[in-house]
Amino acid sequence: MAMTATVRHSAFHALRVAEVDRLTDDAVALTFEVPPALREAYRFTPGQHIAVRRFVDGVEVRRTYSVCDPAPADDADTDDADHADGGAGVGPGRLRVGVRLVEGGAFSTYALKELRAGDELEVMTPAGRFGAGAWTAVPETGRGGHFAAVVGGSGITPVLSIMTTLLARRPEARFCLIRSDRTAASTMFLEEVADLKDRYPGRFQLVHVLSREEQQAGLPSGRLDGERLEKLLPALLPVEAVDAWFLCGPYGLVEDADRTLRGLGVAGDRVHQEIFHVDTGAVADGTARPAVPVGATVHATLDGRSGDWPSRDGESVLETVLRNRADAPYACKGGVCGTCRAKLVFGEVRMDRNFALEPSEVDAGYVLACQSHPVTEKVEVDFDA
Incomplete structure (x- = not known):
């Protein structure tokens, strides 16, 4: 075999x-x-x-x-x-x-x-799929592409990696960063971003908005909400011509930015999101939740080994697997990081929250094990898929 x-x-x-x-x-x-x-x-x-x-x-x-x-x-x-x-x-x-x-x-x-x-x-070891492969879909001709990001607070951290890598590897690429922070003193990686401006003056554009402090130059202070983004983004760059958008930060900012981009005609597959600081009461949608059957069985494949285990009342798929496999992958258990991503091979689950998987992944049958509860008597998931 x-x-x-x-x-x-x-x-x-x-x-x-x-x-x-x-x-x-x-x-x-x-x-x-x-x-x-x-x-x-x-x-x-x-x-x-x-x-x-x-x-x-x-x-x-x-x-x-x-x-x-x-x-x-x-x-x-x-x-x-x-x-x-x-x-x-x-x-x-x-x-x-x-x-x-x-x-x-x-x-x-x-x-x-x-x-x-x-x-x-x-x-x-590293995990996550924020923006995975976004730039590989952009034609290599000229080693270019036009990219943009809207970030808030500590949402700069993954985008800093994305920006630095793209600008270094693609000599013709352009990147526009719109970032929001409370004050200049609270801004993370200020020097690193300034270094990108100095290193790529013709290819890197920075717009910095402070919500609680006036700046001597640049945009007036205030929250970067949907209404403001709707006016700001078209004035900065050709919104629909951007090959990939990266949104990262608090839930409200990312939701506002995503809604604004859709309203401006940006295709959903060009928008990549990662949420920080989700309210514990937030859910991915308002649909009715089917009941979890009593005595459901979870079949899981992880690192090439499989097992069948009974699900206890109210348990998520991840919790069932963790009782039997301590090496099951997870980090946040809040539906945010995507570490517990698995392919649903058989059965049906109820996924309470999803702030990590992109629509294409959900359509392909992937779920977040930490947020998934069995709906059918048998559920099969593959963490290796």
């Missing part, structure tokens, strides 16, 4: 913290050292994230943070000095993420107040 390649999931390794850099009063950048033996495992694509975990009083705490570095060079791009490689065709020697303090946050408080260079943390 022919063997099929398996997909690695939820692989944690202890990585040394190389640097803890203060970005703002309430945010730091963490840089992890990746030893040579693990560099291929930590190879990432622009827009992906990692999960970090620690145990507090015996309770596991996981948090997800986007990688802000440019992606490692492909074999064909190994001359590019902008990529943080560990060598030709090898993954990164370092990984950098941004962490913003969340009031009462179990990990962010630790990261800002206690974590030091030299400490070790358990770090999951």
Whole structure:
């Protein structure tokens, strides 16, 4: 029988913290050292994230943070000095993420107040599909393309990786960044974005909106809502001619930006989203929820191994699998990060929330295991698909 390649999931390794850099009063950048033996495992694509975990009083705490570095060079791009490689065709020697303090946050408080260079943390290998393949659909002729992003607050982190990678690898590409922050002092990665302006003056456009502080130059202060975006975007660039839009930040901003772009005639497959800070009461839609059958069975395939397990009352598919496979992939359990993405092979599930999968993925049969509850007596999912 022919063997099929398996997909690695939820692989944690202890990585040394190389640097803890203060970005703002309430945010730091963490840089992890990746030893040579693990560099291929930590190879990432622009827009992906990692999960970090620690145990507090015996309770596991996981948090997800986007990688802000440019992606490692492909074999064909190994001359590019902008990529943080560990060598030709090898993954990164370092990984950098941004962490913003969340009031009462179990990990962010630790990261800002206690974590030091030299400490070790358990770090999951990269995951996520934010904007996956968006630029590969743009014709390579001229190595160009026109791209844009609307981000809010810490939503800059994955987009910084996407922007830096695109501008470095595509000599004719153009990128317009519209970012919103409370104040200049609260703006993460201010210097890195300014460096892009200096490095690519003719190809990188920056528009910065501050909601709680007036600027001497530029746009007046105020919230970047749908009404404002509807006037601003067409004045900045040819909206419909942009090959790919990247939206990242708080739920309200991303929803407003998406709705505005659709109203301006942008096709849905050109808009890529990643949500930060979703209200716990928010749901993906308002449709009625079918009842979960008693005694449902979940069949799951993970890393090439399969099993059948009974679902307990009220459990998600992920919770059922986790009781029997501790290595099941997850990070946020909130329908946001997409780490638990799986293909629904058989049966029907009720997916409560979805802020990670794009419509094309849902149409192809993918679900978020952490948000999916069995509707039929048997459900089969494949985490390797």
